[in-house]
Amino acid sequence: MRIALDGVSVRFGPRTVLDAVSVELTERRIGVIGANGSGKSTFARLLNGLVLPSAGTVLVGADDTATDARRIRRRVGFVFQNPDNQIVLPLVEEDLAFGLRNTGVPRKEIPGRVREQLADLGIAALAGRPSHALSGGEKQLVALAAVLVMRPETVVFDEPTTLLDLRNRNRLRAVIAALPQQAVVLTHDLGLLDGFDRVLVLDAGRIAYDGPPRTAVPWYVAHHS
Amino acid sequence: MRMSLYVPGTSPLHRVPAGWKLAVLLLCGVAVFLTRSVTLLGPAAGLALVLLLTVRAPREQLARQLRGPLWVLAAVVAVAALSESGHAALVVGLRLVILLLTALSVTLTTRTSELQGVLEVMLRPLDRAGLVNAPAVALAVSLALRFIPEVFQQFQEIREAQAARGLRGSPLALVVPLVIRVLRSAEDIAAAIDARCYPPARSRHPDRDDRLSGKAPG
Amino acid sequence: MTVRTRRPMSTQDLVLIALFCAVIVALGLLPPVSIAVIPVPVTLQTLGVMLAGAVLGPVRGAGACALVVLLTVLGLPVLSGGRGGLGVIPGPTGGYLLGWIPGAFVTGWLVKRFAVRAGGRLTSLAAHFAACLVGGLLVVYAVGVPWTSMTTGLGIGKAALGAAYFAIGDTLKAAVAAAVAHHVRRSYPIEPR
Numbered sequence: 134m135r136i137a138l139d140g141v142s143v144r145f146g147p148r149t150v151l152d153a154v155s156v157e158l159t160e161r162r163i164g165v166i167g168a169n170g171s172g173k174s175t176f177a178r179l180l181n182g183l184v185l186p187s188a189g190t191v192l193v194g195a196d197d198t199a200t201d202a203r204r205i206r207r208r209v210g211f212v213f214q215n216p217d218n219q220i221v222l223p224l225v226e227e228d229l230a231f232g233l234r235n236t237g238v239p240r241k242e243i244p245g246r247v248r249e250q251l252a253d254l255g256i257a258a259l260a261g262r263p264s265h266a267l268s269g270g271e272k273q274l275v276a277l278a279a280v281l282v283m284r285p286e287t288v289v290f291d292e293p294t295t296l297l298d299l300r301n302r303n304r305l306r307a308v309i310a311a312l313p314q315q316a317v318v319l320t321h322d323l324g325l326l327d328g329f330d331r332v333l334v335l336d337a338g339r340i341a342y343d344g345p346p347r348t349a350v351p352w353y354v355a356h357h358s
Numbered sequence: 359m360r361m362s363l364y365v366p367g368t369s370p371l372h373r374v375p376a377g378w379k380l381a382v383l384l385l386c387g388v389a390v391f392l393t394r395s396v397t398l399l400g401p402a403a404g405l406a407l408v409l410l411l412t413v414r415a416p417r418e419q420l421a422r423q424l425r426g427p428l429w430v431l432a433a434v435v436a437v438a439a440l441s442e443s444g445h446a447a448l449v450v451g452l453r454l455v456i457l458l459l460t461a462l463s464v465t466l467t468t469r470t471s472e473l474q475g476v477l478e479v480m481l482r483p484l485d486r487a488g489l490v491n492a493p494a495v496a497l498a499v500s501l502a503l504r505f506i507p508e509v510f511q512q513f514q515e516i517r518e519a520q521a522a523r524g525l526r527g528s529p530l531a532l533v534v535p536l537v538i539r540v541l542r543s544a545e546d547i548a549a550a551i552d553a554r555c556y557p558p559a560r561s562r563h564p565d566r567d568d569r570l571s572g573k574a575p576g
Numbered sequence: 577m578t579v580r581t582r583r584p585m586s587t588q589d590l591v592l593i594a595l596f597c598a599v600i601v602a603l604g605l606l607p608p609v610s611i612a613v614i615p616v617p618v619t620l621q622t623l624g625v626m627l628a629g630a631v632l633g634p635v636r637g638a639g640a641c642a643l644v645v646l647l648t649v650l651g652l653p654v655l656s657g658g659r660g661g662l663g664v665i666p667g668p669t670g671g672y673l674l675g676w677i678p679g680a681f682v683t684g685w686l687v688k689r690f691a692v693r694a695g696g697r698l699t700s701l702a703a704h705f706a707a708c709l710v711g712g713l714l715v716v717y718a719v720g721v722p723w724t725s726m727t728t729g730l731g732i733g734k735a736a737l738g739a740a741y742f743a744i745g746d747t748l749k750a751a752v753a754a755a756v757a758h759h760v761r762r763s764y765p766i767e768p769r
Contacts, residue, residue, distance in 0.1 A: 461663030
């Protein structure tokens with residue numbers, strides 16, 4: 134899907150977080166890297182209308198996030214950094230059903246979709262488990278499943294591996310690599326960008342570098358150490 | 359942590375639909391205040407006790423639910439006996455016993471999800487009249503159930519951290535960080551809920567969004 | 577969206593209500609603390625009620641308490657000592673539970689009206705304390721005492737005597753709640769609603 138930012142600035146009070154960013158995202162795998170405070174998180178939240186631009190426009194397909202956020206959110210899924218805050222219902226299967234119910238999927242279809250999605254990620258056994266009793270890795274997979282079950286065309290990941298141990302990090306990398314959808318991945322985990330089509334480096338609210346990982350990652354490392 | 363008082367079972371009371379149980383309970387609550395006759399209230403209290411025993415709840419569960427209320431009951435009966443009459447004390451005591459035991463029987467035999475179902479049905483007319491946002495109430499209940507164990511766990515983490523720093527027992531050192539953590543996570547949780555298309559499209563105009571094709575609705 | 581109130585409740589308001597409900601429940605799950613003056617251990621649950629009003633404001637604070645009442649009625653063991661169920665409401669102490677709702681509202685309203693604007697540290701603390709005391713104690717008892725009297729047939733005076741027994745603990749809790757709300761307001765201010 135084509136996501137286009139045109140002259141987008143975001144200001145919170147006196148602070149400018151993003152400064153006149155224009156970029157068009159069409160590739161299947163897009164990485165976004167940058168130091169803390171570079172505006173990464175705000176950039177990601179612009180893509181599904183969780184943050185609206187103070188100036189400029191964000192178009193997702195033909196929809197404007199400022200006016201069509203509802204429709205955009207069912208097309209652009211968002212996986213947050215901390216799954217503790219993303220899993221919102223008491224049981225795993227209830228949490229997966231949440232987004233489906235909100236988007237008006239017929240009630241009869243919901244249990245089947247939920248089971249199928251859990252099985253897809255190899256976590257079918259978690260269906261009836263209470264959310265608070267899951268391990269960290271399980272939580273991240275459940276949070277991802279709850280987004281994928283809505284069948285978004287694009288998935289935005291906000292530092293998905295930061296809170297995971299090595300084993301779960303590798304597992305999540307494999308899951309992201311296998312996604313058929315377009316994915317925009319914000320990360321500090323540079324290894325995650327292997328095989329990506331494009332990497333944006335954000336610095337102080339601007340895109341400082343834009344290119345394939347083979348040149349973008351060395352550029353980022355050279356400029357930030 | 360067990361988050362429900364429901365005791366699985368197959369007793370007659372388990373099989374009665376939740377709506378009926380609640381309706382009878384409500385009537386019972388009104389009825390006990392309509393009479394002062396011990397010959398009526400006495401057998402009724404006995405019946406309530408039998409009802410509770412048919413549920414076959416574990417003894418420790420019964421004890422936990424009854425201990426507190428029985429202390430209050432004892433105090434109330436004692437005061438009534440001293441200040442008014444033995445008859446008055448008996449009437450008050452029997453009324454409270456009936457209310458306590460019947461309500462407990464219903465609580466023990468009805469799943470939270472069934473009660474939530476009854477709640478939804480009761481809220482429906484209010485929702486239609488625009489007085490209550492029923493989906494929001496339902497979500498609030500689920501969110502609370504999801505986050506009670508989480509908040510309790512955070513509590514214990516903070517308590518351990520404070521104990522390690524020698525701040526044991528200071529309620530300020532315990533509660534201030536907890537409240538701040540809660541306020542912080544609320545922002546993320548709300549964003550996560552919005553990102554998954556909450557609030558649901560109202561069935562009155564089913565998914566307006568879908569019928570507009572790619573044009574901003576102005 | 578349907579037009580209902582001047583300011584519709586946002587998702588974040590809903591989340592705050594649910595989370596403070598969880599705080600109230602969690603405070604009730606903690607083991608009771610003994611305070612020297614009172615023979616019975618007191619739980620910190622009503623501290624949570626005062627905090628809901630003082631931190632969140634009247635509408636959301638009352639909402640958090642209403643949610644605790646709803647969970648109680650739904651048969652969940654959310655009250656101190658793991659109590660819950662329908663029987664709590666028609667019982668002699670049911671009025672105190674119901675009184676939490678207007679209690680948190682009044683606390684929140686007073687905080688919003690006076691405490692937020694208080695300049696100095698001491699005035700702010702005093703204003704928060706007064707708000708917690710009026711809402712969390714006076715208003716709660718104003719519902720609880722007649723309720724006890726009604727369900728038990730005891731006179732108002734005798735029911736009030738029972739309440740006086742808990743007043744010392746609740747006054748101490750109001751002081752703690754005031755200090756917590758004051759600190760929270762300084763390090764993480766949210767607008768009371």
